[in-house]
Amino acid sequence: MKKNLTLLVFKNSSFLKISIFSALFLSLTVNSESKPTNKILINEYTGSKNTGSPASLPVPAVASSLGAWASIVPGSGAPTARHEASYVQAGNKFYLMGGRKIKPVQVFDLVKKNWVNKVNTPIELHHFQAISLDGLIYVVGAFTGSYPHEKPVSNIYIYNPTTNKWITGATIPSARRRGSVGVVVYNKKIYLVGGIKDGHWAGHVNWFDEYNPATNTWRTLPNAPRARDHFQAAVVNGKLYLAGGRRSSASTNQTFELTVPQVDVFEFSASKWTTLPSSSNIPTQRAGTATAVLGNELIIIGGESGSQTSAHKHTEALNVTTNKWRRLADLKQGRHGTQAIVNNNNIYLAAGCGNRGGTPELNTQEVFYLSSRTAPTGSNLTQSKLAAPTSVSFGTVTLNTTSTKSITLSNTTGNQAILISSVTKSGAGAFTVSVPYTLPFVLAPGKSVTLTGKFKPGITGSQTASVVIKHSGQGGSTTIAMSGSGVKAATRNADTENSAEIAFNNQMVAVYPNPVLNGQFTVNLPEGLTGEVPYSLVNQSGTILLSDKLNLPAATHSLPFNLANRNLNSGLYYLQITQGTQRYVVKIMLEK
Structure with a gap:
């Protein structure tokens, strides 16, 4: 006999002891009372029946379909407290970079779990979604400077993890510069969408651009359905998704209030924008979010809004097949102004800010997993x-x-x-x-x-x-x-160019075989020709390919030539032989 029993619990723990006064075989599921938390699965109880005393079961906690967030305690070092920064993977390491004021790039070693400081950013870089492409990290569409009139950065900046150096990349067209932009990579090209031109003050745009690093070309694409800034974009199944964000407007005292509920989608194959139905609007409107993709779900994490002072803990997932949202487990620490890394079906989040605005900046890292923690993976980068x-x-x-x-x-x-x-x-x-x-x-x-x-x-x-x-x-x-x-250009004797045999002091100069095979041929010279006889081989454009001199004894009438190692192509050439002030030319057809 077997029965199911559902219990409500109010705390998470790695092990929970449940006392059961029953002689029945039980299979129990322990769920959270109200908000998403860990789900505890208890295998069928097989203790003694009718003992009259409780059976005490240790139960290990495993994440449910709602997932769980866990803090990562580093082996050494810590992420520098920062926000409006980016967190991205290149090779087998994670890189935290940017944020307000000039700060170092920091590397998180996936095996040792250590943080190591690297070179500073070349200028103040913040409000950007970094991307990694073929082992280089790109910063495109960043801001520099102070609130509320942050300035768009005029260049692309590229960080090389193998040399720990920053490179100033291409200039961004002046008419397309803005910051707080959504940035993705698709088919080796970089796509930028949305953003704002004048910091938090005004000028939010719905622009959409493509940058091709292989050709250093910039292309303007169809505008998105609406403007938004302070968000991050992602590609799922060949489609670009925009969810979250706002239209910052400090000029009207609405820096945080004008959040965007709609989800906009660009299909690359059709080059077309659509907006999901209002039923698919993001459940909790906010900006400054991090975005990740697990399977067919677009996951929006954290953020800030005018509705609360503390940063959001929300983790919400949009199923791109059904266009329905669901609530996942909350962050352990609400945060905004950072970026998510997806690695081996886990999501990593570091730094950010704990309240709306700029303080407190955080120096912690969390990891999200749906079913279980997995070991992070990555291939070592080798400089080419x-x-x-x-x-x-x-x-x-x-x-x-x-x-x-x-x-x-x-x-x-x-x-x-x-x-x-x-x-x-x-x-x-x-x-x-x-x-x-x-x-x-x-x-x-x-x-x-x-x-x-x-x-x-x-x-x-x-x-x-x-x-x-x-x-x-x-x-x-x-x-x-x-x-x-x-x-100098070679001169030709027009009277003698049309024959394989030419007159030479009323005698004949002959070349055989002609056509010449494999570069080997013999020149028959007239009797009486002795001493130094210069010659040249000229192509049809008049370029002298080689020249030399022959020293002929009186009795010599035939001279062999071997041009096999001269790398000459098949075609028509002219052999020029000089005697005194006279130049004689014979055509030679070379065949390989």
Whole structure:
């Protein structure tokens, strides 16, 4: 015989002892009284029947479908108290950065659970949703300065975890600058939506933009259905979700009050915005929230609002399949102004502020789990190496003509993107080099980009130049040597160019075989030709490919040539032989 019994409990504990005066086999479920908390599952009781004394059962606590938040006690160090900051994973570590005033980047080691201070931000950076892409951390759409007129940051800033250095990235178009923006990564591109232009004062916008780090290009997309700021965006199943936030308006004494209830969705495949029905509005309107995704649920955490002084503890989840919300377990400490990391089905939250506004700033970390705590995971970041040729030779080039070479740069080693920040040339002005995109641009792991080198000599003789590429890969810079030589244009005897045999002092000069196979052929010379006889091989554009001199004894009439190792392409060439002031030309058809 088996019965079910439901009990109400008022506290959470790791173990709960329940005394049962019964001779029955029982299966009990212990639920919370009012607000979400841990659910305690008790297996079927198998003690003795009819003993007349209580059975005392130790019961381990496990999280229910509502989940649970737990504090993380660090092994050493602690997160610096800060808010309006970001928390993001790169490789196998968590990075806490930004916040009001200049503060250090802090690294949380997932294995040792230690906090380590790194370099400070280059300027004050706050009110941003950081993103990690191919091992680099991007800050786009941040504020700097003080309340209520914080200023939008004019550049993208990039933190390199492997070198512990900040890089000043691309300039944000002046007409699209704002802070407190929702930022996501989708298909290797960065998307920005919403935000406000003048701190907390005024100028909230519904702008939507795309930035492509690989090409350093900025694209304006269709506006979102409504403006919002002080929120974070997320992508679920190929759709961009905006939930929470407000329209800050300190200019009308409504800094916290104008919260946004609607949920807006952008479908990337259709390039279209929609708004969920009012029945799917966020249950607890607030801003300054953190956003995470677990499975098919969009989770909005914490926040601040005009309805209460303390920061919100709320954790609310939107099922993107049913468009219905549910309440999850509350934060242990209400907080706003920070960012969530999702790792191995757990959510991590650090720092933030405990009350509406700016104090108290927090230096704690919590983790959320639906069913059980999992070990955090991540792959170690390895700084990539930029592969490039050490030198590029243009050979001999006729004066005032241009020779073009392709110069390939590749990210072939490591698992981190390489930011190409500058390409400069020094040396002879006859050399130029061009890049396909406006600098700076990013070269993802396994990707290549082609630069174009050109040589247009204006004087005869050898010339050199160097190309220096500054980047975020191993070594920080790569140098490519360029060389070339200018030569005068070759002259041709028009009377003799149309035959494989030419007159030479009323005798014949013959080349065989012609067409020439494998670069080997023989020239029959006229009798009586002795001494030093210069010759040159010229291509159809008039460029001299090689030149030398023959020293012929009197009895020699045939001279073998071997051009197999000269890397010549198949095609038509001209062999020029000089005697005194006379130049004779014979056509040679090379075949490989």
